Amino acid sequence: MVGFYFKSLKISNIKNIYIVIFTNYIVAIITCYLLFNESLNVFTVKKSISIITLLLGILMPTIFFILNKSLIRSGLAKTDIFQRISLIIPVALSFWLFNEVFTWSKFIAIILAFTSIVLLLYKKSTNKGNFNGFYLLAVFIGYGTVDTLFKILATNKEIPYIAALFTVFILCAITSLIYLLIHKGTIKINYIYYGIVLGILNFSNIYFYMKAHKIFSETPTLVFITMNLGVIIGGSFIGKFYFKENLTKNAVTGIVLAVISVILLALIQIDIL
Numbered sequence: 382m383v384g385f386y387f388k389s390l391k392i393s394n395i396k397n398i399y400i401v402i403f404t405n406y407i408v409a410i411i412t413c414y415l416l417f418n419e420s421l422n423v424f425t426v427k428k429s430i431s432i433i434t435l436l437l438g439i440l441m442p443t444i445f446f447i448l449n450k451s452l453i454r455s456g457l458a459k460t461d462i463f464q465r466i467s468l469i470i471p472v473a474l475s476f477w478l479f480n481e482v483f484t485w486s487k488f489i490a491i492i493l494a495f496t497s498i499v500l501l502l503y504k505k506s507t508n509k510g511n512f513n514g515f516y517l518l519a520v521f522i523g524y525g526t527v528d529t530l531f532k533i534l535a536t537n538k539e540i541p542y543i544a545a546l547f548t549v550f551i552l553c554a555i556t557s558l559i560y561l562l563i564h565k566g567t568i569k570i571n572y573i574y575y576g577i578v579l580g581i582l583n584f585s586n587i588y589f590y591m592k593a594h595k596i597f598s599e600t601p602t603l604v605f606i607t608m609n610l611g612v613i614i615g616g617s618f619i620g621k622f623y624f625k626e627n628l629t630k631n632a633v634t635g636i637v638l639a640v641i642s643v644i645l646l647a648l649i650q651i652d653i654l
Contacts, residue, residue, distance in 0.1 A: 383582050384461050384612075385619055388452040390575055395446075396566035402445045403557035404576025409550045409584045416588070417543045425544035426551075433534050434545055437527060438552020442560060444523040451516035456626040458636075459501050461616030463521045466639050468646060469494040470525025471532050478533065490645040493638050500635035546587070613639055 392398050414421060451460040469491055476483055498521065534545050590608060617636055620626040628636075 383579070383586060384448070384452060384457050384464075384616060385623075386579060386582055387449055388457050388624065391453070392449060392572075392575075393453070394566060395564045396561070397569060397572045398446055398449055399442075399557055399561040399564065400568050400572045401576040401579055402442050403554060403561050404573050405445075405580035405583055406442070406550055406554035406557055408577050408580025410547070410554060412580070412584045412588075413543075413547050413550055417547070420541055420543040421547055425541050426548050429540045429545040429548040431540070433530050433537075434548050434552060437530050437534070437549045439556050440523065440527055440530070441549070441553045442557040444520070444527060446560075447516055447519045447523055451520050455514075455517050456620050457624055458617040458620030458626055458628060459517060459632070460520055461612050461620075462501060462636060462639050463498070463517045464524050465613050466494045466497060466642060467521045467523075467525035468528060469642065470522070471529040474529050478529070484649070486645060486649055490642050490649065493642040493645065497635040497638035497642060500631045500638065613643065 390401070392401065448460065448464070451463070473491055501517070534540070534542070537545075593608075613636065617628065621628055
């Protein structure tokens with residue numbers, strides 16, 4: 382829904398993009414505080430400030446801008462797929478950062494993911510359109526980096542995760558405000574309303590994902606598969622039938638490989654493979 386909503390807005394002005402992003406994080410901060418205020422205080426928030434939260438505070442608003450550009454230039458289906466298979470980055474880095482053991486199943490998942498990227502990026506020179514592989518790769522690298530940083534943050538038992546998330550939202554709002562002040566132009570009031578809706582959708586995405594993991598704590602793969610396959614398949618169908626995006630045979634093959642890669646990653650997480 383975040384990708385669908387952002388694409389449907391068709392925001393081209395940078396000033397308006399950042400007013401939407403800034404408002405989105407203000408809503409996320411307020412919602413987070415209202416839901417989890419018992420876990421938040423000056424001590425926990427101050428303790429959660431670190432290099433990781435600072436990096437996330439800078440990267441997340443920047444990625445939103447890149448996401449918007451990718452949605453406009455490459456469409457919802459391809460953008461959502463590149464966002465989902467970016468999970469291969471934290472998986473690959475886990476060998477170095479988290480001392481994870483190499484297995485052939487992980488290697489196959491990585492190969493499938495990168496093969497799907499090649500197929501989705503493939504474009505005949507005779508085709509005319511607004512496809513831009515740069516923003517797709519930026520989405521892939523950006524979200525992969527954000528996922529890795531969140532994984533590092535989540536594994537730090539000394540910092541409450543809710544407090545860290547609240548701090549990240551505050552830093553994202555500050556970064557968005559800086560971007561907003563840098564770019565010249567007039568602010569239209571309707572984009573503030575757009576930001577409120579986006580903030581509700583964005584926070585709900587995080588909240589229900591966390592809630593699902595709490596309810597299905599013994600079967601996290603169910604949550605993992607549902608989220609990733611839902612985004613890939615849902616984004617592809619919405620892109621195809623609502624936005625009339627063209628999906629070539631290579632793109633369809635890329636989607637299938639991306640789905641297989643995500644399933645493999647899920648099975649790997651519960652040590653089935």
